[in-house]
Amino acid sequence: MPATPAALFLPSGRERRHALLRIARDVADDLATDAIVRDQAGKPPVDETARLREAGLLAALTPPLPGGGADWRTGCAVIREVASADSSLGEMLARHYTHAWSGRFYASRLSAPVLEEEAACEQWLWAGTVRAPGSTHDTGGPDLTLTPLDTGYVLHGRRPVDTAVTVADQFLVDAVCAVTGDVLVVRIPADAEGVIAEPSSDRLGQRVAGAGAVVMDGVVVTPQQVLGHRPQDEESTAPFTALAEPALRLALCHVGLGTAEGALAEARDLGMNSRTPGPPGDDSDLLLTYGELASASQTAAAVVERATDAMTLALSAGAELDPEEPAAVDALVAMAETVTTRAALHITTRVLELTDAPGLDRFWRNARTLTAHHPAAHRLRAIGDHYLNGRRQAMAKADA
Template structure:
């Protein structure tokens, strides 16, 4: 549970949490007012991220420390609130929050603290694309390579980034060192010389998330921009570092829940206003339909909330996390992903049968894009393997 001790700023953690959630609701109300028009325009989220910065959300959604940042439970609550109004912006905020943890996942405490303090001070917006270790790494050619130069490196290559590629301040990437073969996690300022941004166009959904490609040509990487080494196999991964990928996937589950909540709320308003295909007075089965959809949403919420609580405890444990714990956390996250994916696609398709209002289809399209890259069958096999074999650390990679 959140502590009630006073912070350096004179407010308790509970008071800061309450203020942050109120701010998130205000921003969500603002985003909801023109969500359909912005989604149809499909432009990079320049205006949207300006709204986030004006409200102070990028600075607030950084790892917790005395007087600053947000704990995992609060950060996920903010993400879900924003995603219910505009899932593209929720996606941006989810990836920002998790990538802002990169210093803790990969670097030492001093560098992590400096990065987080700089992020709060400068209102940095983070994005990135860090690949999870894979057996294919040994045979595939790396898309990003580092070559030593002086005390640092030169970075070359290109990679797809799912959000905020044109508007982020810091981009977190992993790249292979051409001389040692080590895979290093680096932080690249988006305005650095040699960085070229190529926004994606005409996406099916999540059209305002700002997806695109970042191309890097002889980009200088100073030693302070190297966060650490990304282990190439499961056995050499520190337990706390192993939480990085599940944390991102769990944050995106909250974006999925936001899509579900937004779709149901909009359909409900249409039914209440008599603008749906079916009205309660003329079709008693409408109650059955809403009951089924609401139950599916509540089931997904319960599963995601449980995974969120377990992840929060693991993050609070920090570097003292036991070697067996990441697999158990990853199993719960995979379960949350599976349930949320099914619920999001089912519910967003269901509301289209209730009403044919402009923009209502965006919820299904957004859910489809958010869930398309991770087939449910693969997650179910991994969950089954974990159930049979127990909380073995080597199982964690199966969930990635």
């Protein structure tokens, strides 16, 4: 197992942030060199995962620990930086980082640090899906079922996974107990007996994210692998647990924002290299277009940063989180999703019209895939409901 860079365990939080962002930029530069080739190949991210692990990003993207980990703002900055070069790996890190917080979202306050320290030490890559309480998938019956044993459970079923299905070290899933009906959040080692990874193929975008499904064929789950209960509905959800679903959606906003920023920067660089001699200022239409696109990117960034600040404060509050705060954070996340979706789709579409270059279409395909299952109308209604009525309901029921 490669050693984690010592720079990521500096005593000062500010020093760690600067070191982590420098590493993220280096990783992004490395990924950008062969991004087009890897996107066209669409292979499972085996080599890419090795790059991330060697750089120490898997160990660093854990909740803040004494002398290590990353606060929410820093973690999202890393995700956005990597996504600007490779949106697929940005999504993989976004889901990994959010799942790494699950010990705090679902487990006891005492057991969460033990799990986080082990995850950082072993450099686990997290993958999986934990459904939001009251999600539409719950009404169709459980896809994963736990059958109690004398100690622990046996897990059966199949669950779609958006990233790292063949390269993950740990899968995080929710499953229904066949006897009690309780929904439990469990972690499953990827090398456990009965775990079968089924990679998908021929995706439109996010082709290197490693999406697919994981089959649990009689997998034994020990009591130590049960993080805790996933609430059945929003009303029974503890304030801090209520942050789990919007946290993932916000991390994915940073992926979308990074995708838009990467597309705009690459189009600019390609255009500058291929443009006929003469100062760019001579082309007033081009300046107008780039001014509009840069403004759209900065507007989205401002909304996302506001939501990120709110999420950072809420996560820092821990058990002291005000019961009303998750709804306010959720509303900001929904606004960030709405603005980022529009900006990412608009920018990645327009750059194709500005620059005719091989591989530039990957940004558009990735943006479409990232935003395909997030209907804007639903989010806008939920935002309006929160603004007018202040209701403590989830802002977006679409799966992240």
